[in-house]
Amino acid sequence: MPPADPTAANPALAAQAVLLARPVTEARRMADAIRALAIDAVEAAKSGHPGMPMGMADVATVLWTRFLKFDAADPRWPDRDRFVLSAGHGSMLLYALIHLTGHAGMGIEDLKQFRQLHSVAAGHPEYGEHPAIETTTGPLGQGLATAVGMALAERHLAARFGRSLVDHRTWVIASDGDLMEGISHEAASLAGHMKLSKLTVLWDDNGISIDGDLSISSSEDQLKRFAAYGWAVKRVDGHDPDAVAAACAQAVRASKPTLIACRTIIGFSAPTKAGTAGSHGSPLGGAEAAAAKAALGWTHAPFEVPEDLRALWATAGARSSGPRRSWLKRLAKHPQKGEFDRAIQGRLPDGWTDSLNALRASIAENKPNQGSRISSQKALEALVPAVPEMIGGSADLTGSNNTNVKGIPAMKPGDYAGRFVHWGIREHGMAAAMNGMALHGGIIPYSGTFLIFADYLRPALRLAALMQQRVIHVLTHDSIGLGEDGPTHQPVETLASLRCIPNVSVFRPADAMETAECWDLALRRNDGPSVLALSRQNLPTLSTETGENRCARGGYVLAEASGPRRATFIATGSEVQLAMAARDMLEAEGLPAAVVSLPCWELFAAQDPAYREATLGSAPRIGIEAAVSFGWDRWLGPEGAFIGMTGFGASAPAEQLYRHFGITAEAAAQAARKRITTNA
Ligand SMILES: Cc1ncc(C[n+]2csc(CCOP(=O)(O)OP(=O)(O)O)c2C)c(N)n1
Ligand SMILES: [Mg+2]
Secondary structure (H helix, E strand, O other), rough: OOOOOOHHHOOOHHHHHHHHHHHHHHHHHHHHHHHHHHHHHHHHHHOOHHHHHHHHHHHHHHEEEEEOOOOOOOOOOOOEEEEEOOOOOHHHHHEEEEEEEHOOOOOOHHHOOOOOOOOOOOOOOOOOOOOOOOOOOOOOOHHHHHHHHHHHHHHHHHHHHHOOOOOOEEEEEHHHHHHHHHHHHHHHHHHHHOOOEEEEEEEEEEEOOOOOEEHOOOOHHHHHHHHOOOOEEEEEEEEEEEEEEEHHHHHHHOOOOOEEEOOOOOOOOOOOOOOOOHHHHHOOOOOHHHHHHHHHHOOOOOOOHHHHHHHHHHOOOOOOHHHHOOOOHHHHHHOHHHHHHHHHHOOOOOOOOOHHHHHHHHHHHHOOOEEHHHHHHHHHHHHHOOOOOEEEEEEHHHHHOOOOOOOOOOEEEEEEEEEEEEOOOOOHHHHHHHHHHHHHOOOEEEEEEEHHHHHHHHHHHHHHHOOOOOOOEEOOOHHHOOOOOOOOOOOOOOHHHHHOOOOOOOEOOOOHHHHHHHHHHHHHHHHHHHHEEEOOOOOOOOOOOOOOOOOHHHHHHHHOOOOOOOOEEEEHHHHHHHHHHHHHHHHHHOOEEEEEEEEOHHHHHOOOOOHHHHHOOOOOEEEOOOOOOOHHHHHOOOOOOOOOOOOOOOOOOOHHHHOOOOOOOOHHHHHHHHHHHOOO
């Protein structure tokens, strides 16, 4: 029998044969250096994703050698183009590009350590591992949405500082998976609406995902979909550098964001695995790897790149050094230089707390009775005029989240000077775009939605925490206290689920004073995201301390017992008032009791144990929070009791719900009495 023809089962191989038969150009050889490094690193690691870098090497070479504005000598140059590898599994593509273009800190030894502990070349690109990695990617779709935020940040800062300082583009490489994820809709719709013409997405249109041919799960026309969002769209052969370059040049001139569908062969050059899911996420294997290199005419040892190619790539890495030097000269003479530097470095302006401190004094004097969402609005009225980097927003709940400040205009398509974003009902896209704004630099984004919809933005909050980005989420309507909208809108498990994400500060202030204090802390926090869980319902002012920011310790004694403590009530947010009332009841019975307000568990956990012990005390502890008890045992100890929710809420006026679910001062006092008697 004649040997079976492998191209019969895999038509990509025939197309590949045609491409490989073409004369080998300089651009092809430069791309082959990426392919070879990706093959070698994945083989060495015995894990990783060779297919995507091999397929997209030609496209990436065009982008990085002819379009992307960057200078390897200073990867943090503020006016560089941003490049986002949304398909983070193709990380070796990015590492190879960073390496070949001559960046410090991504040497050949680092590539040999691909996917090993402490390597800058981690499994997926990780922000902070190397200055040329603009964002962490891996959760498909988020990179694209993050890039939308970067592009929006560029437009805003160009409006603030002028084009002589801010004039750059955002480029994305995205995969089929990126475009299949729901967040791609939110992000692309927003970018189209906002007319983010300096955003270009190069889609790796290889028709393959992990389970095989894309046709088993997907059949929409992506170009029509993006055109419907208001994008310019173009389809090219991703292995034809001139066609890719022509499309990129067109994108640069477009008045809309551009999607370029780059038809590629995944695993290009692999003799049997090209064009198949087999090249997606595992090493090619020695024989296939060797044959792939042979097909390319690549004769060099593993991890070896010939000098002439190194020189070509190094030239590409220095292409924009002239423009960068001119930019530095413009900055040096720019009247806003000080402000620009300050904003980009993330330093808060001098005197930014003045109005907030005045607000705290007025709260102490007037003791307002208002929802903490209103208290948050008052804090924003003090902060937003003082901190020009703050850009607010809401996912279509502006009037409920109270995140807008009177007189602060919104960004509009074509006019980006405003400092508020109507994100629309796109929570996931909003939070990812906010990450992009923070990563871009020069912006401190804060958002709004209901606390219950934290689940719709959680993946982006998680990445903000992982990337240590200063983004602030104002999440209102934080319990059954929202009342009639009922259990679909009443968070019960949400606080616990946010508190368990590492490096998220979850603030749940009890009153206007604590809300002002928590805003102060959230803004100061420059190594991670903050959440403010705020009430819809009115809350009395309980703290009139105008000096020390007591929330800074995460928890503190709001009301000490009149004698040796017999009980300690520990509560957060809207339930602190119940703790105060329960304390009054016990005190009236001659049982001295204290109240601890615990607005931020993460900060409290970071205090020294002696402070925590003194605050929580050795008397029986009663926790009160209109949420599930999950996590509370950490503060209550084995003797403690918890007053809160055990299941979902219900639709009714808030006061009725608190009674119905037994979250009352009486219940808390009773729980304390029971423990006091047992202990006696
Ligand atoms: C949100 C999310 N879901 C699932 C995955 C796991 N995953 C990684 S790549 C991939 C799809 C691969 O197909 P494609 O995006 O077309 O990439 P290609 O194989 O073409 O490189 C999946 C499901 C992920 N990284 N992120
Ligand atoms: Mg694919």
